[in-house]
Amino acid sequence: MTSKNRPAAGQVPARRSRQAARAAASRETIPWSLGIPALLAAVFLLAPLAGLLVRAPWLGLPRLLGDSQVLDALRLSLVCASAATAVSLVFGVPLAWVLARWQVRGISVLRALVTLPLVLPPVVGGVALLLAFGRQGILGRLLDEWTGITLPFTTAGVVIAETFVAMPFLIITVEGAFRASDRGFEEAAATLGASRLTIFRTITLPLIGPSLLAGAVLCWARALGEFGATITFAGNFPGRTQTMPLAVYVALESDPEAAVALSLVLLLVSIAVLAGLRDRWLTTGGAR
Amino acid sequence: MTTNPSGGDLVIAGTVERGSFRLEADLCAAPGDVLGILGPNGAGKTTLLRALSGLEALTTGSIHLGSLTLDDAATDTFVPAQHRPVGLVFQNYRLFPHLDVRDNVAYAPRVQGAGRRQARAAADTWLERLDLTALATRRPHQISGGQAQQVALARALAADPSFLLLDEPLSALDAKTRLEVRGHLRSHLDQFPGPVLIITHDPLEAMIMADRLVVIENGRVVQQGSPAQVASQPATQYVARLVGLNLYTGTLDAATRQVLLDAGGTFTVTLGDDDAASAPEGQPRRPVLVGLRPSAISIHTVRPAQASPRNVWQGTVVALELLADRVRVQVDATPPALVDISSAAVGDLGLRPGTSVWLSAKATETEAYPDPGTHHTS
Numbered sequence: 167m168t169s170k171n172r173p174a175a176g177q178v179p180a181r182r183s184r185q186a187a188r189a190a191a192s193r194e195t196i197p198w199s200l201g202i203p204a205l206l207a208a209v210f211l212l213a214p215l216a217g218l219l220v221r222a223p224w225l226g227l228p229r230l231l232g233d234s235q236v237l238d239a240l241r242l243s244l245v246c247a248s249a250a251t252a253v254s255l256v257f258g259v260p261l262a263w264v265l266a267r268w269q270v271r272g273i274s275v276l277r278a279l280v281t282l283p284l285v286l287p288p289v290v291g292g293v294a295l296l297l298a299f300g301r302q303g304i305l306g307r308l309l310d311e312w313t314g315i316t317l318p319f320t321t322a323g324v325v326i327a328e329t330f331v332a333m334p335f336l337i338i339t340v341e342g343a344f345r346a347s348d349r350g351f352e353e354a355a356a357t358l359g360a361s362r363l364t365i366f367r368t369i370t371l372p373l374i375g376p377s378l379l380a381g382a383v384l385c386w387a388r389a390l391g392e393f394g395a396t397i398t399f400a401g402n403f404p405g406r407t408q409t410m411p412l413a414v415y416v417a418l419e420s421d422p423e424a425a426v427a428l429s430l431v432l433l434l435v436s437i438a439v440l441a442g443l444r445d446r447w448l449t450t451g452g453a454r
Numbered sequence: 455m456t457t458n459p460s461g462g463d464l465v466i467a468g469t470v471e472r473g474s475f476r477l478e479a480d481l482c483a484a485p486g487d488v489l490g491i492l493g494p495n496g497a498g499k500t501t502l503l504r505a506l507s508g509l510e511a512l513t514t515g516s517i518h519l520g521s522l523t524l525d526d527a528a529t530d531t532f533v534p535a536q537h538r539p540v541g542l543v544f545q546n547y548r549l550f551p552h553l554d555v556r557d558n559v560a561y562a563p564r565v566q567g568a569g570r571r572q573a574r575a576a577a578d579t580w581l582e583r584l585d586l587t588a589l590a591t592r593r594p595h596q597i598s599g600g601q602a603q604q605v606a607l608a609r610a611l612a613a614d615p616s617f618l619l620l621d622e623p624l625s626a627l628d629a630k631t632r633l634e635v636r637g638h639l640r641s642h643l644d645q646f647p648g649p650v651l652i653i654t655h656d657p658l659e660a661m662i663m664a665d666r667l668v669v670i671e672n673g674r675v676v677q678q679g680s681p682a683q684v685a686s687q688p689a690t691q692y693v694a695r696l697v698g699l700n701l702y703t704g705t706l707d708a709a710t711r712q713v714l715l716d717a718g719g720t721f722t723v724t725l726g727d728d729d730a731a732s733a734p735e736g737q738p739r740r741p742v743l744v745g746l747r748p749s750a751i752s753i754h755t756v757r758p759a760q761a762s763p764r765n766v767w768q769g770t771v772v773a774l775e776l777l778a779d780r781v782r783v784q785v786d787a788t789p790p791a792l793v794d795i796s797s798a799a800v801g802d803l804g805l806r807p808g809t810s811v812w813l814s815a816k817a818t819e820t821e822a823y824p825d826p827g828t829h830h831t832s
Contacts (some may be wrong), residue, residue, distance in 0.1 A: 354548040356535040357507050358562040358613050368565070372552045 215433065222430050223423045230427040238405045239413035240431060246321065246409060247389040250328035251336075254385050258336045259378070263366070265337070266344035277341070281334045288331055292398025295330055299323075299399075323400035324407050328389035335388050339381030343374035383443055387436065464617050464649040468515015468527065470498075470505050477501045477673040479515075483617070483649035490664025490681070491653045494692055498673040499653045500545075503619050506651070507542045508535035519616060541615030545622040547606035549594035555605050556581065556590040562613035580608040584642065600631040607642060617648045624659060636662060657696040661685065669693055677826055687745060689826045700746040700791050706822055707739055713822055715744070718788035721765050721815075723822040742822040748782060748794040750819035754812040755803050764816045771809040774800065785813060 196204075223230065230236060265277045283291055299306040299317045310316050317323045351373060355365045371378065393411040400407040402416065410432050417425035463484050470477045477498035483489045493499050504510040506517060508524065516526040524533045535542075549558050560570075560577035568576065581587045584604050589597055597605065603623060610618065623639060624632045640663055643650050654660045660667055661681035669677040669684065669692075677689035688694040694701030704715040706723070713721045721744055752758070758766060769787020781800050783793045791813055805811070 350544065350546075350548045351550055353509055353535070354542070354544060354550070355561070355565070356509070357538075357540055357542040358565060358609065359536055360561070360565040361536055364565050368561075369550060375552075 218426065218429055218433060222426055226423060227427055227430075230424050231431065233424075235404055235408075236413065236424070236428060236431075239408050239410050239428070242321070242324070242405070242408065243390055243410040244435075246324045246328055247332075247386050247392075249325045250332055250389040251382055251386040253325065253329045254333040254336045255382060258333045258385075259340055259371075262337045262341040263344055263370075266341045281338055283331050284334045284338070288392065288394030288396075289398050291330055292327060292395035295327060295395060295399040299326060318399055319401040319403065319407060321400075321406055324396055324409060327395040327399040328392045331392050331395050332385045332389040336381040336385040339377055339384060340374065343377030343381075344370070347373055379443070383439060387439060390432070390435070462518075462520015462522070462616075464506070464517075464519050464651075466502075466506060466515070466517045468505075468512040468517065468525070470501050470510060471513040472501070472510075475501070475673060477505075477670075478675070479505065480675055481668055481678065483651060485648050487666065488643050488650045488652065488664045490660035490667045491651055491670060492655065492657060492660045492667055492684075492693070492696075493670035494655060497670045499655075499670055500621060501673075502670070503542070503621050503651070503653055506617075507540045507619055508533055508538040539614075539616035541610035541613055541618040543603075543606045543610050543618075543620040543623055546626055547594075547602045549602055549605060549609070551594050554591050554593055555586065555597065558594070558605060559609045559612050561609065566613070576612060577608075580612045584608045584638075598631070599627045600635045603627065603635055604638065607639070611642075611646075615648065618643070618646055618650045620650070620652045622653055622655070624656070625654070632659075639663065657685070657693070687743070687821075687823045689743065694745065698748060698792075700748060700751070700789075702744040702746070702789050703825060704742060704744060704822075705739055706742040711817075713742060713744055715789050717790065719767055721820050721822075722817045723820045724818050725822055741825045743825045744820060744822050746791070746815055746820055748792045749780075751791055751793040751813055751815045753783060753785075753793050753795055753799070753803065753805070754814065755809070757812050758814050764814050765820060766812060766814045768810070768812050771805055771807055771811055773807055774805060785811060787813060 261280065265273060265280070286294075296318060297303050299309070301307065301310055301316050301318065306317060317326055347370065351369050352365050355369045360368065391411055392409070393415070396407070396409060397412055397415075402408050402412050404413075408416070410428060414425050414428045414432070417428060463482055465482045466479045468479060470479070475498070479498075479502050481489070491499050491502065501510065505512055505525070511532050512525045512527050514527045516528070516531075517524040519539070522533075523529075523531050524538055525531065549555075550561065553561065556574060556577050557564075559580050560573040563573035563576045564570065578587070578590070581590055584607065586601065586604055586608060589601060589605070594602060594605070603626070607620075607623075620639075624635060627635060636659065643652075643663065652660070652663050654663075664681065667677070667679060667681055667684045668675055669689065671690055671692055677684060677693065679687075684693060685697045688697055688699055688701055691701055702713075702715050702717060702721070704713040704721070706713050706725075708725075711723055711725065713723050715721060723742075723744055757768075767787055767789075769785040769790070771783055772786045773784040775782045775784070776797070777794070780794045781797050783795060783800075783805060785791050785793055793813065803809075803811075
């Protein structure tokens, strides 16, 4: 009886270890050598946000945010970031399509150069913009001579600076999507009588919809936070070129409480964007 | 729908070169014809379809539809897919995933200038005709493969094409659905007034759907003819294997009715009627093909007595394969052969791989016909 119930020697440890392995597999235990750095990274990323929330002058917030200069900066930031995104969509999407589809020698060099602003320090971008579109710049001088329009230190200059820095984010996202998209659908549309432009509008663009949205959001967020190129090319004039990041920087010198309050507003805007796009971007777009 | 006025014979005579691959196409389809394009993978069938539909340009030669020039390398004429009166049903259908079934079918009328309401009405007509109305608001991923095939056909027909091309229309379907859809498809194709080309690598499918077969191998048309003709007198090993025939190439001596086989051995043969008539004078020896049905060959363990004129040769069993009602025996011999016998006979003869056997076939079952590969007169 007992000998029957008792498992043979050597069987117990084998079974136990197998059970342990099975449990480990289903739980996915994390080795400490990865877990500890991961924890530190998470703390490092979240601590400043927590600091912002803890030290925010919650009581003085209505007064600070009611200040017309803050409202101006917020309005200017939203308008300019949206305008920069719109400009990027109108010109960047066609450029992304050309980069993805035009098979000529040198196109990869063009692609690398076009996405250079991704890695270029924004201040350098601002200086370069001055040399191109400034009053004495190679293009700016012509623009001034022909139309009398000057871009530096204007709201339009803010949009230009933000577009320069943010458009590459849209381009690389959308270019990758164009490259990966199934050309078969476009061929099918062609056999049904659609022109190139109609195919682009009715087939190509809708099929890369999630990537287009992801690229536009990245672009908008990058434009919203733009500092270096903006202050270099457009200056820091309240109501005209002083966007939120610039206002935060200035406030930090004169009124640190206000700087915290402004930062909080930018943080809330960012969180709102993330939350609003959670389903469409973080899952669908992020998985691509 | 009215018949497109630009109807007429679809004629292609030209080549497409892409890298090291070269397709030589020379064929004609009249309005109402259903042509089956049969060939192994990589033979150039899809390239042919792409050239006809305007997704690819000819390297040399031309494509005409009636009096309309669709492509002519000599005069640098090329009508792109967008402007060709073509209906193309792709192998994997390529239904637009972001549009529902109705808008997929309405796509062609819409891009050709119809208003949204008008295009949808046209789509509804086609959906009704193909019995798909219930699916109108579904997305492509919500319908079955057989339904997708029908929707793809409706979408192509809604463009009011003058000729119709179908690339492996049934290959993406499971066996049961394939049987159902094949019937539907055949009846819709019969109603289509213009030329129809169906690409397939399934000979049965080709024979059921098509009035005429065109066999393409290695970028060349190797045989054209009625399904029955292709099945009984295959021109190449590929087709012979598809229809389950033993096929041998050889040289016929018309006087003795002996064929010296390229694979070794000699057969005494019967000459087909048309072959006897067309035998060129003063050319007693000429290349021929010899077709031999596996069921026309007998298998023996001892040398059979010589009675009526027949061919007897020796070999070794290589493999046995159980088919539905018989056993196919693969025999390594000179020439090699596939032989069909009853499973009872396998037991009686004690056949197994390695068994030494004698094969025999009556001369009346061994038919020789001209090799179209060497007598290419199309």
